[in-house]
Amino acid sequence: MTPLHFSYHSAFIISIMGLSLHRTHLISTLLCLESMMLSLFIALTMWPTQLQIPSLMLTPMLMLSFSACEAGMGLSLLVASSRTHGSDQLQNLNLLQC
């Protein structure tokens, strides 16, 4: 594995670990989701760049547009939970009582 590929692989692993091990805020979960999307964008761009296949350059563009939509959805959920629960602290999201 070359170091360029290792960089986005390890960035994705670190981001997904940060997504699963977030501690206090809901927004840090969304931030880790965004860093996962960033590492996937770099991966999808590095692949057609190194193989010199121009038609595969469509995938990072599509992925970026869908990631923007998904970030907007996540932030709207964050704002909704901040309005009902007062803040986005995860200890406040305890309606299930489990």
Added chain:
Amino acid sequence: MMYFAFLFGFCFVFWMVGVSCNPSPYYGVLSLVIGAAFGCGLLVSMGGSFVSVVLFLIYLGGMLVIFAYSSALVEEPYPAAWGNRGGMIYVVSYVLVIVGYGAMCYWLWSMEGYGSVTIDAGGLFVVRLDFSGVAWFLLFWWLVVFNCWLKVIVDVVCCDGVGSWFVLWGASSD
């Protein structure tokens, strides 16, 4: 020149660790901005300047601005900073994850070595392939000397010494 790209890759991973173990969302957004800047530098160093500009515009200029405003929405009066909190174990463990992953890639799965194999470098070597002939000479100069000695000795033993050279020279001048 590839070390420039490796530097961008290292800084990208460093700031992604900063995103994952952020003490408060302000520092997480800041780390993501700088990490995205280094990721764009990585793409530029491979020649993809247009996708790098697209990433800057849409990702940093669009999405992360919204993230910055949303983290201002969920602000707390006394946000924690990098030094004084109990989450330093996360930083250490993420760095150990990367180091362990690199060690596994190098020792378990390397087919051609850790790095690309060109004339500029071979794996993690820092000397170009065609410059290393001089380095080999500095190591093995005694082979050249030994070779000359062996040639003189073989000449003396098998071809009746140095005198045979004058005989041949005299024979050719006639």
